[in-house]
Amino acid sequence: MQKTELKKPTGVYVLAVLFLIAPIGNLLLSFAGSGIKNFSQPSLIYAFLQGVSPLDWFWLSLLVVTGILLLRPHKTSWTMAIVTLLLVLGINIYRAVTGGLGEVQYAHWQILFSSMATCAVLIMSFYFRFPYLDRRTRWFIPAAQRYDVRTPIEVVAQDIFSGVTESVSISGARVRLQRDMGPIIKQIRYVDVIFPEIKNVKIKTQVVEYDDNILRLKFKELRGKELNYLRDWLRSQDETNADNPG
Numbered sequence: 450m451q452k453t454e455l456k457k458p459t460g461v462y463v464l465a466v467l468f469l470i471a472p473i474g475n476l477l478l479s480f481a482g483s484g485i486k487n488f489s490q491p492s493l494i495y496a497f498l499q500g501v502s503p504l505d506w507f508w509l510s511l512l513v514v515t516g517i518l519l520l521r522p523h524k525t526s527w528t529m530a531i532v533t534l535l536l537v538l539g540i541n542i543y544r545a546v547t548g549g550l551g552e553v554q555y556a557h558w559q560i561l562f563s564s565m566a567t568c569a570v571l572i573m574s575f576y577f578r579f580p581y582l583d584r585r586t587r588w589f590i591p592a593a594q595r596y597d598v599r600t601p602i603e604v605v606a607q608d609i610f611s612g613v614t615e616s617v618s619i620s621g622a623r624v625r626l627q628r629d630m631g632p633i634i635k636q637i638r639y640v641d642v643i644f645p646e647i648k649n650v651k652i653k654t655q656v657v658e659y660d661d662n663i664l665r666l667k668f669k670e671l672r673g674k675e676l677n678y679l680r681d682w683l684r685s686q687d688e689t690n691a692d693n694p695g
Contacts, residue, residue, distance in 0.1 A: 468516030
């Protein structure tokens, strides 16, 4: 039995690093566009930093926060990252419209570039959710560990549909049925499932998704001895797999 592993969001991690270093690039671009020679001298850099407005520090800080949030693959942190990017985009648009860019050379291009980058990342963020994020994950509570394990199962929904699990956890299961459920699936929201190999445990479940004979279920009212049976069975499967790695 193997634990279901999510894909690593390498592209998001790259974006996170870029956001972490973006404030430095933005500041250097502003300094370079000031028209002052030898702006890289420490004394001049210190003077430039003192001249950065609070609003600039705020949106540059938001870029750093965004990078930190993107480093954790969780829908809560990524949603917060999207919110911070929206704030950055709003600030940049506000400054461009109100003429708050000043007379620094390249400033308009700098804001335009950062706004375009923000829009692009906003779009990409929405597409980096699955399979890089677990759709079962709750907003503030970790999802139950899911295991790739096959066991017979019977789905009771006006008729009995036999199948086999592709993955199981104490919160739900992914099931491959032997035959199509047909139009019945559109009429039901809850089904009962029976696990013949787990002491015929019967669990009420909510239908999450059905496509091409694949049924995703969320367990409802799983408690007491049924929950203990399922936990013991998953534990025994895990121990068996550890004893027989080949």
